[in-house]
Amino acid sequence: MTLQARPLRLSTQSADFEARFRQRLHWSADTNAEIEQRVADILHAVQQEGDAAVLRFTERFDGLQAQSLQALELTQDELKAAFEGLPEAQRHALEFAAARIRSYHEAQKKAAGESWSYRDEDGTLLGQKVTPLDRVGIYVPGGKAAYPSSVLMNALPAHVAGVGEIIMVVPTPRGEKNPLVLAAAHVAGVSRAFTIGGAQAVAALAYGTESIPRVDKITGPGNAYVASAKKRVFGQVGIDMIAGPSEILVLADGSTPADWVAMDLFSQAEHDELAQSILLCPDAAYIEAVQEAIDRLLPSLPRAEIIAKSLNGRGALIHTCDMEEACAIANRIAPEHLEVSSREPHRWEPLLRHAGAIFLGAYTSESLGDYCAGPNHVLPTSGTARFSSPLGVLDFQKRSSIIEVSEAGAQKLGAIAHVLAEGEGLQAHGQAALLRLRKA
């Protein structure tokens, strides 16, 4: 039987478009009560017993035995050796990518991550002080989805933000280490690394143990156990978003080679059977050409089976009236990755309000952004780009308001604050303002 990938064909002109479109987009994070309970138990055990519990769970879940947590720490020498053991092309690629990512995030810090202040006409100082987090934890998945690029994308913004200490955790089932992940940790300047994973690693970072220091924030992707653990420790520490399956939306005017677009659709689909690849295009003949390219290119790919399942189950090729309508639909989807594969990308870009990352023009394949263009590849999924943003320097800083009221300012502000405080029935607030008034 030949493998076939046939994304759902839709036209915005069909009477049933709205219903079928909604159905295809539908995705909801299953919360599994059993997982929730197991995770709660693991967190509790680590909080109570520290290292001992982490060692026990690591043996149970990762098949990895150790006498102490020290034995599970990767030394800087090991990380460096992993880097030096790589082929030259991989060493160069990691360093090149790291340099691009670092320089983009430095621009980001300069644009939006610096302290500022001003004085008003009374000499009152108002501002915002930006400081890095003291210590962060980065979760890196082990096993088949072990992505060295994620190490760079999580650790480098933290570094650029000025975070003092970056603790990486990465499970190594049965002791199997991924040299590219270790090398990426070396390149990204991870401070300490432990070969632990799962909910027990999240708990260790959130609460601290005898050997693992408590962090202020935990970022990085993981399986259902890791996601559930991150949600539970949120508040105790900061967390990044809980990611859903990856998505790409391609807006095409028909000017890009169909093979390129087909391959871009594949490159999300190959992540995961639940990943979603959608094409929006006003040109029916081009949609045919993309389907033809899909048929022709699919067999050449090692992950063809995953790609086919993803495209058949969640993919769509949507015929729109025009590019304007395509932009409006893109805003409804608020996709993680949005390619504007058009001769006039800057014509459409201003119409696009919600997306994690916007890739403009035929040359900007999403895969370049995944690895080395510079911007972060950790992006909001499942429509959360309506209200959230790519991971970046801002996520590894926090801001404190700065207020220094002058004596003159205290007179004006105090009178106002007194009125409002009395209106709210908070008399001590009012009195605190009044005490600073000059006696008439």
Added chain:
Amino acid sequence: MTLQARPLRLSTQSADFEARFRQRLHWSADTNAEIEQRVADILHAVQQEGDAAVLRFTERFDGLQAQSLQALELTQDELKAAFEGLPEAQRHALEFAAARIRSYHEAQKKAAGESWSYRDEDGTLLGQKVTPLDRVGIYVPGGKAAYPSSVLMNALPAHVAGVGEIIMVVPTPRGEKNPLVLAAAHVAGVSRAFTIGGAQAVAALAYGTESIPRVDKITGPGNAYVASAKKRVFGQVGIDMIAGPSEILVLADGSTPADWVAMDLFSQAEHDELAQSILLCPDAAYIEAVQEAIDRLLPSLPRAEIIAKSLNGRGALIHTCDMEEACAIANRIAPEHLEVSSREPHRWEPLLRHAGAIFLGAYTSESLGDYCAGPNHVLPTSGTARFSSPLGVLDFQKRSSIIEVSEAGAQKLGAIAHVLAEGEGLQAHGQAALLRLRKA
């Protein structure tokens, strides 16, 4: 029986300091399984039944009957009339405060909330596009803790960010409306307002109903039901922080009148019996003077009973070796409000890393910041200032990465991306990059 407020006296020199200090700081958000379940049921009902469920719960919990949700919408005319019905002093105070808050948040937007981009040497464009959220919901508590200042502090940053529509919900138990809250909504330019509250209001904003539009983010404080509902809808919509009890930490060198500091400690304590007020000071005689001021000033305050319970149960006056040690302890606490009541506030400010807002100098009472200095009064509590920030313009915007790779850029980046993608076993990613290479 005379009311007495005796905050715990501690000295960093005592052998038991560490244990007693930790114990006093301890606070944990109780999760109440019964509340959790009731909230889950309410959310489910609103998601399924829409308006009908919201009306039913509003009748049950707020004792407020209505035929339709339209009857629970406050018109712009009603908001305006509430404003015009206020005494002149209150109208002026609201407008003055709004102008200060607006102008601070405009400075914030200019400093950190604008789009930016640059081109690299290959002509590749990299940047970040900043866009406002389309629609946000603001929760305003009703009843005794109905604070008009919170309306300003939540709605104005959303406005400055450029949010298209701001939907306010405020419960009005038995139909009792707070004219100051309605007036603040008028001054802050709220788009629509509904007299609903509790978990049912959060659900209506998160899912949308026939009459209440779905929002992208919900901010604002509320009781345990509201907090639990916000946590549950997080992911579906954005939320701000879940706030714990309010806190103030005063770092004093002994140069500020003791009455002023005593009143500042009161002004957090009066919020809530669980609020926390702490003084850190290297001058033992000054600590005595503050206790004496507490004794003297307490009886004059209408909320003396709450203040006494808060100070006795959670307050502390801590004698430190010097100001440097006081700063180090402040960083451990990471307080919501941090007053540096010193003759040399700028000497100590650089040592302070973690705080929601920092108030410099004797004239800067925390109450001025609460109402009208300009910065936001929605601040991270319970030590979360280690990793989070005051509410602000950034919370009502989101960022999208912008990438436009030039043909020349695609050659360099493509070669690198191909190596890394192959290393991760993602061949379609690699092929998408290779397809853009010029044939040699």
